[in-house]
Each structure stands twice: as C-alpha cells, then as structure tokens.
Amino acid sequence: MEVKENVPNGELSTRVHVLDGPTNPMVTPLLTDLYQFTMAYAYWKAGKHHERAVFDLYFRKNPFGGEYTIFAGLEECIRFIANFKLTAEEISFIRESLPSSCEDGFYDYLRGIDCSDVEVYSVSEGSVVFPKVPLLRIEGPIAVVQLLETPFVNLVNYPSLVATNAARHRFVAGKSKMLLEFGLRRAQGPDGGIGASKYCYIGGFDATSNVAAGRLFGIPLRGTHSHAFVSSFMSPDEIIDKSLHSRDGSSICEDFVSLVQTWLSKIQWSNSLRGVFGETNQSELAAFMSYALAFPNTFLALVDTYDVIRSGIPNFCAVALALSDLGYKAVGIRLDSGDLAYLSCEARKFFLTIEKEFGMSGFGKMSITASNDLNEETLDALNKQGHEVDAFGIGTNLVTCYAQAALGCVFKLVEINNQPRIKLSEDVSKVSIPCKKRCYRLHGKEGYPLVDIITGEKEPSPKVGERILCRHPFNESKRAYVVPQRVEELLKCYWPGNSGKPREDLPPLKEIRERCIKQLEQMRPDHMRRLNPTPYKVSVSGKLYDFIHFLWLNEAPVGELQ
Numbered sequence: 357m358e359v360k361e362n363v364p365n366g367e368l369s370t371r372v373h374v375l376d377g378p379t380n381p382m383v384t385p386l387l388t389d390l391y392q393f394t395m396a397y398a399y400w401k402a403g404k405h406h407e408r409a410v411f412d413l414y415f416r417k418n419p420f421g422g423e424y425t426i427f428a429g430l431e432e433c434i435r436f437i438a439n440f441k442l443t444a445e446e447i448s449f450i451r452e453s454l455p456s457s458c459e460d461g462f463y464d465y466l467r468g469i470d471c472s473d474v475e476v477y478s479v480s481e482g483s484v485v486f487p488k489v490p491l492l493r494i495e496g497p498i499a500v501v502q503l504l505e506t507p508f509v510n511l512v513n514y515p516s517l518v519a520t521n522a523a524r525h526r527f528v529a530g531k532s533k534m535l536l537e538f539g540l541r542r543a544q545g546p547d548g549g550i551g552a553s554k555y556c557y558i559g560g561f562d563a564t565s566n567v568a569a570g571r572l573f574g575i576p577l578r579g580t581h582s583h584a585f586v587s588s589f590m591s592p593d594e595i596i597d598k599s600l601h602s603r604d605g606s607s608i609c610e611d612f613v614s615l616v617q618t619w620l621s622k623i624q625w626s627n628s629l630r631g632v633f634g635e636t637n638q639s640e641l642a643a644f645m646s647y648a649l650a651f652p653n654t655f656l657a658l659v660d661t662y663d664v665i666r667s668g669i670p671n672f673c674a675v676a677l678a679l680s681d682l683g684y685k686a687v688g689i690r691l692d693s694g695d696l697a698y699l700s701c702e703a704r705k706f707f708l709t710i711e712k713e714f715g716m717s718g719f720g721k722m723s724i725t726a727s728n729d730l731n732e733e734t735l736d737a738l739n740k741q742g743h744e745v746d747a748f749g750i751g752t753n754l755v756t757c758y759a760q761a762a763l764g765c766v767f768k769l770v771e772i773n774n775q776p777r778i779k780l781s782e783d784v785s786k787v788s789i790p791c792k793k794r795c796y797r798l799h800g801k802e803g804y805p806l807v808d809i810i811t812g813e814k815e816p817s818p819k820v821g822e823r824i825l826c827r828h829p830f831n832e833s834k835r836a837y838v839v840p841q842r843v844e845e846l847l848k849c850y851w852p853g854n855s856g857k858p859r860e861d862l863p864p865l866k867e868i869r870e871r872c873i874k875q876l877e878q879m880r881p882d883h884m885r886r887l888n889p890t891p892y893k894v895s896v897s898g899k900l901y902d903f904i905h906f907l908w909l910n911e912a913p914v915g916e917l918q
C-alpha cells in the first residue's frame with residue numbers, strides 16, 4: 357500500500373508502507389489445519405496449484421436466536437495476508453509433518469508463495485450481515501487460497517460472534533446506558549480477552565477494563581475497585597495522611613476523616629434519614645475515604661461488601677458530601693450483588709433524599725453501575741422491573757458468548773478456472789451458492805434495508821427505481837419484485853493483490869464502531885426484536901437462481917429405486 361506522509365522538511369513524500377502483521381503474533385501461515393497443507397501438496401502434485409479459484413466465506417444461521425449478525429475480523433484477515441510468507445523454519449516443520457514421500461519441489465514452491473496474486477473482496481467491517489451472503493470473496497491460486505481457509509474462518513468467527521453479542525446487549529440496555537466490558541478474567545485465554553474487548557467495542561460497548569486492549573486499540577478504559585480493596589481496611593485509624601487540598605487548590609482540609617465522620621452523623625440524624633441506618637461498617641468507611649483521598653476527582657465506591665443500604669450507601673454519601681465541601685464531585689457507586697433493580701432504586705432514593713435534605717444540587721444524579729453475571733436476559737428483566745442503573749459492567753456472559761459458542765462460518769469453493777462449483781447436501785441450507793458473485797443491499801422507500809441480493813459477477817447491477825426480481829435461492833415459490841430506492845454494493849476490494857485495482861482503506865476502530873451503530877439503527881425494528889424476530893430476506897437474481905438449479909441437477913446423481 358502506498359501512503360503519502362509528511363516528512364520533517366514539510367514536503368510530501370511517497371513511500372511504500374507495509375501493513376502491520378496480525379495483532380496476535382501466533383497468527384502465522386502455520387495457524388491452519390494440517391489438511392490445508394496436504395491439499396496444497398496434492399494440488400501441486402496434480403499441477404493444479406496455479407489454477408485460479410474463488411472461495412466464499414459466509415455463515416448459515418444468525419447467532420443467539422436473532423436475525424442479524426455483525427461482521428468483524430476483516431482488518432486482521434487483511435493484515436494476515438499482507439504479511440503471508442512462510443519462513444525457512446516453518447517450511448522445515450511442514451516437511452517433517454508431511455509424509456517423507458512428498459517431493460522437494462513442493463517445498464521450493466512454498467518458499468516462493470505470498471498473497472500478491474490473491475484478491476479479497478469483503479463486506480466492510482462493522483456491517484450488519486445475514487446468512488448465505490458472502491462476507492469475503494477470496495480469489496487466487498487454489499493452493500494459496502486453500503491455506504487461508506482456516507485462519508480466515510478463525511479470524512472472522514469469534515470477532516463476529518462477540519461483536520453481535522455486544523450489539524444485542526446494547527440493544528437491550530438501550531442507547532443511553534454506559535456499557536463496560538469487564539470480561540478479561542473470564543475470557544477464553546489472552547486472545548479471547550483482547551478480542552472480546554476490541555469487538556465488543558465495535559458492537560457498541562463504551563469502554564473496557566482491559567488495559568492491554570486500551571493500549572493496543574485506543575479503546576476508552578474504565579474501572580472501579582474490587583471487594584478486596586474494601587476488605588483490606590480494618591479501621592479509619594489506618595489512614596495516616598488525612599489531608600486533602602480543595603479542588604481549586606485554595607485551601608487544605610487537614611482532617612478529611614473527621615470531615616467525613618461529621619457528614620455521616622449529619623446524614624444519620626437528618627430529618628428524612630433518621631432511623632434508616634445505624635452504625636455503618638467503619639472498615640468500609642476507611643476504604644472509601646482512602647479511595648477518595650487517592651482519587652478525589654473520580655471517586656466511585658463498590659457499596660455491597662457488607663450491606664448496601666445500611667452501610668455502603670450511607671458511607672459513600674458521607675465521603676461524597678465531604679468531597680463536595682472541598683469542591684469535588686463524586687462519580688457514584690457500583691452494585692455487584694443482590695437484587696440490582698431494587699438496590700439501584702433504593703440507592704437513587706437515598707441520593708435524592710440527600711440532595712433535598714442538604715440542598716446538594718445534582719446529588720440525586722449520582723451514577724449507579726451494576727455488575728454480577730449480567731446477560732441479555734437479566735438486562736431485560738431489570739428493564740421490565742424498573743431500575744436506576746446508569747452503567748452496566750458485563751463480563752463472563754458477554755465475552756465467552758455463553759448463549760452460543762460459535763458462529764459457524766464456512767469457506768467454500770464457488771468457482772475454479774471460471775467454472776462454477778457447487779457443494780450439495782441433503783440439507784438444503786447447506787447447499788453452497790456457486791459462481792463468482794456480487795452482492796447488493798436494496799433499500800426501500802422508508803429507508804430500511806429490504807433485501808440482500810446476490811447476482812453473478814457479470815450481471816448488470818440493480819438500479820435505483822428499476823424493478824428487480826429477488827428469488828429465494830432454494831425455494832421456488834418465494835420471490836418478490838423490489839424497486840430499490842438505494843442500492844449498496846456490499847463486497848468491496850480490500851486486497852487487490854497485484855491486480856492494480858483500487859483498494860479500500862482499513863478504517864480506524866472508532867469508524868468501524870460508528871458504522872455498526874448506524875447500520876443497526878437503520879434496521880427495521882421487527883428484525884431486531886428479541887422474541888420471534890422477522891427474518892431479513894436474502895435472495896438471488898433470477899439468472900443466478902436458474903443457474904444454481906441447473907448446476908444442482910447436473911451434479912446430483914439420479915437415484916435408482918430397487
């Protein structure tokens with residue numbers, strides 16, 4: 357790829373810029389299944405290895421019982437092929453792993469291969485996508501493209517699954533809530549953790565607790581503190597340096613601990629809160645005071661270590677009010693157990709009472725974060741019950757994709773040497789759509805996407821205002837005419853190889869996330885609902901329909917009845 361960049365003397369220079377390799381250094385040409393190398397050898401032995409092949413990468417069913425999927429993982433695929441080259445050590449290992457009868461010429465061939473003769477067309481990362489529509493179309497010498505099958509499927513599968521999971525959590529939580537990804541400790545290993553943070557951000561999360569992901573991808577970092585911090589304190593006597601400067605630096609409070617204690621008794625004996633709580637836990641109070649002394653500008657306390665209503669919330673409020681005396685604004689609390697709907701409502705009431713009782717304008721709006729085994733269902737239940745949570749911290753269920761373990765992407769040969777190929781199956785949903793194809797999204801009058809249509813590569817593209825027949829690929833009776841108001845070509849050239857075609861830029865993560873959020877907003881609501889969503893239509897042109905069925909009949913042997 358060529359990029360212009362500013363050089364120190366102010367002139368523009370052009371230099372060849374090499375795309376960085378995959379984020380995970382384990383992603384090498386050996387990160388594939390053995391059978392890709394055995395097939396590559398057999399292609400080579402048959403003298404077929406240079407034959408030009410076209411493969412489609414797609415999935416057959418949307419995950420999580422939904423009717424949409426978010427496509428993610430493209431950038432890593434492109435970085436992988438941009439740097440695809442087998443080292444001498446890797447080739448020696450393949451030689452050791454294949455039978456000794458394999459001829460030396462094959463290893464000479466492997467030494468020379470890269471992806472300069474491969475072309476990759478892809479849907480843009482962060483797009484809303486549907487079953488059967490190719491997400492990527494990969495064309496090149498068959499032996500090389502065959503080697504890409506496993507890594508490409510691997511690089512797309514989990515990212516798309518977890519981005520979809522994140523988008524679904526966002527859908528239930530609503531636009532206005534802050535969503536924090538807290539899954540690193542429970543993710544499937546380091547790559548699962550890093551991937552989850554990146555792709556949950558694409559799917560609509562706001563921030564992650566994963567520091568490495570923050571550094572690698574510039575994702576906003578957020579966090580609170582754990583129960584360990586609270587239980588590590590025994591009493592306020594442990595606090596040695598009790599002084600705190602006021603926010604504007606104009607004064608100093610020499611004994612912040614006493615200031616907090618004074619506020620605690622004011623709350624306890626106030627008209628509206630008298631009798632609501634007695635003695636609060638003093639070790640918890642010590643922890644909160646210490647945290648506030650360390651972070652006076654961003655004080656947030658985990659309030660459920662001992663008792664949320666009788667200890668955590670009053671203790672938090674006393675510290676927040678003392679901070680307020682010094683010009684600081686506390687951020688809020690986190691709840692990590694119990695009935696999150698009930699406790700959040702009780703906390704809100706408490707904050708509003710403080711606001712009223714002490715004339716503390718804005719105190720009622722204190723932020724409430726909730727965590728603890730959250731998932732789509734619990735978010736939905738909280739919504740139905742009514743809650744006062746502003747931010748959700750979600751880990752295990754989100755990043756492990758507990759509700760569905762894999763997306764099930766496949767990589768199928770659709771053409772070789774300009775000859776269309778088909779994979780038949782007893783199960784119609786598993787029959788592949790042959791030919792090198794183009795894909796379009798047709799938008800209707802109301803602006804919603806209506807249908808995706810797949811056509812042969814050489815067919816004229818659908819035109820705005822022109823009626824086009826859209827057919828179900830396998831079901832003869834399902835067809836519809838569409839007059840598109842907007843036609844969007846889905847597969848774009850992200851890796852032209854040496855074809856000389858222009859190449860789409862790989863956008864920054866934030867742009868991918870914005871695309872995802874925008875596309876989700878544009879979907880017709882009935883495709884998005886959680887219960888019995890309407891399937892989005894995926895179709896083929898009349899010409900492609902006829903061809904699929906011609907090839908099907910041609911390739912399927914006629915049975916004999918005995």
Ligand SMILES: Nc1ncnc2c1ncn2[C@@H]1O[C@H](COP(=O)(O)OP(=O)(O)OP(=O)(O)O)[C@@H](O)[C@H]1O
Binds near residue numbers: 692695698727728730
């Ligand atoms: N109001 C609510 N409606 C539905 N589910 C809720 C509600 N509040 C919390 N939950 C969920 O109920 C489950 C409570 O789990 P569990 O009983 O194991 O935790 P806990 O006892 O509250 O806390 P912990 O054991 O972590 O100290 C969690 O999955 C949580 O997300």
Ligand SMILES: O=P(O)(O)OC[C@H]1O[C@H](OP(=O)(O)OP(=O)(O)O)[C@H](O)[C@@H]1O
Binds near residue numbers: 538730
């Ligand atoms: O529940 P998740 O959705 O995975 O979110 C992350 C969890 O990780 C943290 O504690 P951890 O679970 O390690 O300890 P805990 O079970 O005592 O809360 C945090 O307090 C959350 O509970």
Ligand SMILES: O=C(O)c1cccnc1
Binds near residue numbers: 538539578579580
């Ligand atoms: O910052 C937090 O509150 C956090 C981070 C990771 C896991 N649980 C909580």
Ligand SMILES: [Mg+2]
Binds near residue numbers: 728729
């Ligand atoms: Mg937990």
